[in-house]
Amino acid sequence: MEVTNRYITTKTHIDGAPKESLFELKTEALALSVEPGSNVVIVKNLYVSIDPYQINRMKTPGEVSHHLILLYQVRLWLVIDTYGVAKVVASGNPNFEKDDLVVGLITWGEYSVLKEGTILNKLDTVGFPLTYHVGILGLSGLAAYAGFFEVCKPKKGEKVFVSAASGSVGNMVGQYAKQLGCYVVGCAGTKQKVELLKEKLGFDDAFNYKEETDLQSALKRYFPDGIDIYFDNVGGEMLEAAVDNMNTFGRIAVCGVIAEYTDAGKRAAPDMLNVVYKRIRIQGYLAVDYLNVYEDFISTTSDHLRTGNMQALEDITSGVENIPSAFIGLFRGDNIGKKVVKLADE
Amino acid sequence: MEVTNRYITTKTHIDGAPKESLFELKTEALALSVEPGSNVVIVKNLYVSIDPYQINRMKTPGEVSHHLILLYQVRLWLVIDTYGVAKVVASGNPNFEKDDLVVGLITWGEYSVLKEGTILNKLDTVGFPLTYHVGILGLSGLAAYAGFFEVCKPKKGEKVFVSAASGSVGNMVGQYAKQLGCYVVGCAGTKQKVELLKEKLGFDDAFNYKEETDLQSALKRYFPDGIDIYFDNVGGEMLEAAVDNMNTFGRIAVCGVIAEYTDAGKRAAPDMLNVVYKRIRIQGYLAVDYLNVYEDFISTTSDHLRTGNMQALEDITSGVENIPSAFIGLFRGDNIGKKVVKLADE
Structure with missing residues (x-):
């Protein structure tokens, strides 16, 4: 045929x-x-x-x-x-x-x-x-699961910031973080997305980065006690602002830098003094390196989906x-x- | 009195x-x-x-x-x-x-x-x-020892780049790396320092960064097979060039960023695409966090000094x-x- x-x-x-x-x-x-x-x-x-x-x-x-x-x-x-x-x-x-x-x-x-x-x-x-x-049960899901649990090594109660939080990976990171008992704030680019993060996905808070003139101040407002984990999907200015707001021994998982993909001029220039004095770890990673946790990822995520604790x-x-x-x-x-x-x- | x-x-x-x-x-x-x-x-x-x-x-x-x-x-x-x-x-x-x-x-x-x-x-x-x-047996030494062994987790045979390599911490990192059996290249700012690194401290190679117009190409020349570990004392352009030359799963210990201390305009804007695709880890740290290895540091370093394997x-x-x-x-x-x-x- x-x-x-x-x-x-x-x-x-x-x-x-x-x-x-x-x-x-x-x-x-x-x-x-x-x-x-x-x-x-x-x-x-x-x-x-x-x-x-x-x-x-x-x-x-x-x-x-x-x-x-x-x-x-x-x-x-x-x-x-x-x-x-x-x-x-x-x-x-x-x-x-x-x-x-x-x-x-x-x-x-x-x-x-x-x-x-x-x-x-x-x-x-x-x-x-x-x-x-x-x-959610594919590579995006694995990227979220491995990036959050394996790269960031989160602990209950930690304060987690997720950029591109309504994206394929970001939304899951936020949901995993909530399941673990973290305080989670996401940013996105429309009012509708912000509402969705808060209403449907259970984020503690969310904001529209396009409405903020000063990202560093915005993060300070949402994280008065600092950020322990930043899950980075965008790079650029947001990464700089996050570094300025990280807590000591903060961890940054760099999953992607969509702001820089189409414009190398938007490269982040994070304050390395903050990286040193706060002992920040910035870690790039790829989901494919974490096939060792694939079974855990599928079983954990399937359970959360079945119980309704997580939404696709x-x-x-x-x-x-x-x-x-x-x-x-x-x-x-x-x-x-x-x-x-x-x-x-x- | x-x-x-x-x-x-x-x-x-x-x-x-x-x-x-x-x-x-x-x-x-x-x-x-x-x-x-x-x-x-x-x-x-x-x-x-x-x-x-x-x-x-x-x-x-x-x-x-x-x-x-x-x-x-x-x-x-x-x-x-x-x-x-x-x-x-x-x-x-x-x-x-x-x-x-x-x-x-x-x-x-x-x-x-x-x-x-x-x-x-x-x-x-x-x-x-x-x-x-x-x-060498004080905080500079501990910074070198902890930064190299604990932060970078080096393996024998790995390729190590050290900036400000004739400085208090850099010279020791290079010497520790040689003792471990790594390939070590350092950069410094004068011909005299470069000679000293090669002749007295046993670096495999060294170069004067002030004589290089293109740091990325310079590193490519000294590391045709890429850098596994970059021990950063300077930040700025050198950090960018190092990121471009890192190998997959490369580690960067950020001990200091002297190029940025007196001029925030010299901030490094590393290519985060490289950080992601090469799964690079950039880790800031302070020596004081590693008092748990203080005894090891003193005993190892004293031994190397006594046998003449390391120079102060x-x-x-x-x-x-x-x-x-x-x-x-x-x-x-x-x-x-x-x-x-x-x-x-x-």
């Missing part, structure tokens, strides 16, 4: 804010069959993850010095791999059969042709919607043609929670 | 580079007697430590947000406390007797009147010169009137090794 596969590519490297014109929706004829023994798996994509970090893979190679980004750089005019959930339509790999639900590295497209070595696992939904496995915050768009706008929207703060694009019904 | 005590004070707060005109040598008549039971100890200062961090205690209170600096701020026109070695001349404290050698928080002066609660310990020289107890690098000036110039010289890079001012013969 042959189908028409539509997928997204980049036409050029992207060094500033992403624009629709830099992407192209391509169409190809795709035979849904594989050579026996080839180990190739063809899947029909159901839900794909839309993540800010992808912008770093799209930059001009000379603009980035991180070998990891260069290694996994998005290649112009080719398919773009992404985390997502899919259904097997043809398999040359004995580990997968037709109609298996799978989760792993698929593509920003309607179908994915996955070679041997691609990260792919059979998916047991354990009663949760498929989208949960893209976000999702923002779902449909259609492959809408992937670029969904992605671009991340940098405008359009999304509330995990941004997912639905490609097909289960 | 009454003596004339001469001591150094600050006439004003110091927010930029320190200048001689901001200090004053004061003279007072001092009775060398104490009320019995007062717990006061009067000591004759022998050697005092001259440290860059003192500048932070001299700043205008509003210019610093670190409560620790504010708490221990140098007060105008009053004596300035410092680490050093002294001899007891009168004691109302049963723990000390006349002629005891002591080490602890004394003053930038010829005599110190030390109230109850001052950090002061009897000194057993264990056969080393008194100056060693001010520097000292820069000694005489006379209380020369304390301001010794201090100011730190910010011009005048000192080679631990800067100490001698106040009196033993």
Whole structure:
């Protein structure tokens, strides 16, 4: 059987804010069959993850010095791999059969042709919607769980600040922190998000950073006794303001720096005197380094979801043609929670 | 008995580079007697430590947000406390007797009147010169030992970069790293210092940062395989360049940021994308937090000094009137090794 596969590519490297014109929706004829023994798996994509970090893979190679980004750089005019959930339509790999639900590295497209070595696992939904496995029970969730518990080493009662707190990772960090018994304040970029953090997700407080003229003073107001843990998703000025408000032996987990992704001129210049005198730890990390806590993460998070102690915050768009706008929207703060694009019904 | 005590004070707060005109040598008549039971100890200062961090205690209170600096701020026109070695001349404290050698928080002066609660310990020289107890076996040494071993968690064979490598802490970090079997490169500000690092202290290589137009490229040249550990004494541009050259899971111990002490405009704005993707840890610390390794530090370092595996690098000036110039010289890079001012013969 042959189908028409539509997928997204980049036409050029992207060094500033992403624009629709830099992407192209391509169409190809795709035979849904594989050579026996080839180990190739063809899947029909159901839900794909839309993540800010992808912008770093799209930059001009000379603009980035991180070998990891260069290694996994998005290649112009080719398919773009992404985390997502899919259904097997043809398999040359004995580990997968037709109609298996799978989760792993698929593509920003309607179908994915996955070679041997691609990260792919059979998916047991354990009663949760498929989208949960893209976000809250996927890599975003692991990033939140590992970043908060493993990197920040939180203690009950500590004061936790989360930036981009209504984003895919931030909202979960705040919820984990509340479950642990921390005081949690988040910042976000709209009134609606701020309300949601306080009303639906149980944050102790939240504020709209766009309404603050002085971030350092704003944090002082929300944390009169200082910040013990700052979970950083944005970098830039907010990181500077957080460092100024950290307590002694404060910990900063740097999950992402979305403010700096599209404008290197917005780099944070934190006061290193504060870093020294307050003995602050600033730790960059990637979720993939914490597969050792994956089982804990799934079991803890599933329990919280079942009991209603945690909420899944999702923002779902449909259609492959809408992937670029969904992605671009991340940098405008359009999304509330995990941004997912639905490609097909289960 | 009454003596004339001469001591150094600050006439004003110091927010930029320190200048001689901001200090004053004061003279007072001092009775060398104490009320019995007062717990006061009067000591004759022998050697005092001259440290860059003192500048932070001299700043205008509003210019610093670190409560620790504010708490221990140098007060105008009053004596300035410092680490050093002294001899007891009168004691109302049963723990000390006349002629005891002591080490602890004394003053930038010829005599110190030390109230109850001052950090002061009897000194057993264990056969080393008194100056060693001010520097290599004092707080500078502990800063180097704790910062390298406890903060950086080094492994044999790792690649270590040290800035201000001929300074009081940097030179020891390099020597500890060599003893552990690391590859060590240091930077300093003169040809003479660079030669000394290579010839006398056994650094694998060293360079004069003032001769480099592009620090990032310079580090790339000295560390073609990247830096595992950066021991930071300077902050600013060098910290940025180091971050760009760090390896995955690299560790940066921030001991001090002398480049930023007198000019907040020189703040480092490290590439946080590198911090995230390389999972870099940036850790500020203070030596005083590591008193738990003090015994190890003394025993390890004493052994290395006795066997000749480590060298004490000292820069000694005489006379209380020369304390301001010794201090100011730190910010011009005048000192080679631990800067100490001698106040009196033993």
